[in-house]
Amino acid sequence: xxxxxxxxxxxxxxxxxxxLVTWGVELTGASAWVVAMVALAVAAVKACLVGIEYLELGRxxxxxxxxxxxxxxxxxxxVGVLYTVL
Amino acid sequence: xxxxxxxxGAGGLSEEVAHVGRRPLGYTAFWAFIGYDLVQFTCxxxxxxxxxxxxxxxxxxxxxxxxVWHGGVYTILLLTASWCVANAVTRARSTEGSAGRGWLAxxxxxxxxxxxxxxxxxxxxxxAGIFPNTDLYWQYYFLMTGIHLLHVAAGxxxxxxxxxxxxxxxxxxxxLGFETATIYWxxxxxxxxxxFPVLFLMA
Numbered sequence: 703x704x705x706x707x708x709x710x711x712x713x714x715x716x717x718x719x720x721x722l723v724t725w726g727v728e729l730t731g732a733s734a735w736v737v738a739m740v741a742l743a744v745a746a747v748k749a750c751l752v753g754i755e756y757l758e759l760g761r762x763x764x765x766x767x768x769x770x771x772x773x774x775x776x777x778x779x780x781v782g783v784l785y786t787v788l
Numbered sequence: 789x790x791x792x793x794x795x796x797g798a799g800g801l802s803e804e805v806a807h808v809g810r811r812p813l814g815y816t817a818f819w820a821f822i823g824y825d826l827v828q829f830t831c832x833x834x835x836x837x838x839x840x841x842x843x844x845x846x847x848x849x850x851x852x853x854x855x856v857w858h859g860g861v862y863t864i865l866l867l868t869a870s871w872c873v874a875n876a877v878t879r880a881r882s883t884e885g886s887a888g889r890g891w892l893a894x895x896x897x898x899x900x901x902x903x904x905x906x907x908x909x910x911x912x913x914x915x916a917g918i919f920p921n922t923d924l925y926w927q928y929y930f931l932m933t934g935i936h937l938l939h940v941a942a943g944x945x946x947x948x949x950x951x952x953x954x955x956x957x958x959x960x961x962x963x964l965g966f967e968t969a970t971i972y973w974x975x976x977x978x979x980x981x982x983x984f985p986v987l988f989l990m991a
Binding site for chain 1: 810813826830834837838842856860868870873875970975977985986990
């Protein structure tokens with residue numbers, strides 16, 4: 703039951719973050735760049751949560767966990783840097 | 789690897805499944821396929837971002853046709869489906885295996901709802917005269933969401949297969965196959981988690 707409770711907490715956090723970026727960020731009147739960076743950062747956090755909890759990377763061998771987190775970081779950083787620099 | 793490979797009869801596991809040591813979910817070899825798929829999507833994200841920055845006005849005009857809240861709802865559908873599927877795996881490993889059927893059924897229903905919602909969205913675009921060949925933005929939009937949609941449909945189909953054979957899922961061989969199917973499903977979820985901000989939120 704403990705594992706199910708944890709997965710439920712993670713789900714609630716994921717939904718809350720989604721609501722935040724979908725309905726909350728643009729209401730602040732922040733610039734497009736800020737909205738984009740916040741959205742990407744939240745996406746990275748959400749992807750890590752899904753990876754560690756639902757994909758069980760947290761219980762996988764360390765190299766699998768490292769590669770998984772590194773992929774998320776690489777994708778978000780690539781998109782963020784290209785969006786900013788180009 | 790696991791202690792569970794023992795302690796199962798013809799009908800399924802007879803005691804709580806306990807993991808010993810660290811192992812990746814499902815068949816280890818399947819992670820290579822996951823890596824290959826993720827590399828493809830990474831390339832799409834990078835190429836899309838480059839095209840976006842070089843055609844900002846065109847892409848912003850295309851994005852104006854999207855309802856951000858639709859993207860939010862799609863995301864919540866997939867996240868909730870992943871939660872249900874993860875709970876189904878937990879139940880399948882335990883003595884409460886029969887309860888997993890309900891969780892998996894909910895996951896399949898939510899996945900199906902996503903497919904239907906995207907089909908309705910595509911239909912609305914087509915009725916508005918927006919097609920994959922309309923311009924560069926829509927080429928990327930339909931390519932990225934279309935490939936993702938195919939992944940969702942395939943994932944939902946595989947999960948439905950295990951749902952129909954739930955009584956056998958708790959056999960260790962089947963359980964490993966079911967876990968592998970859930971890897972695919974969660975990967976599809978992670979892809980959408982990145983697609984959502986890239987397509988819907990980055991102006």
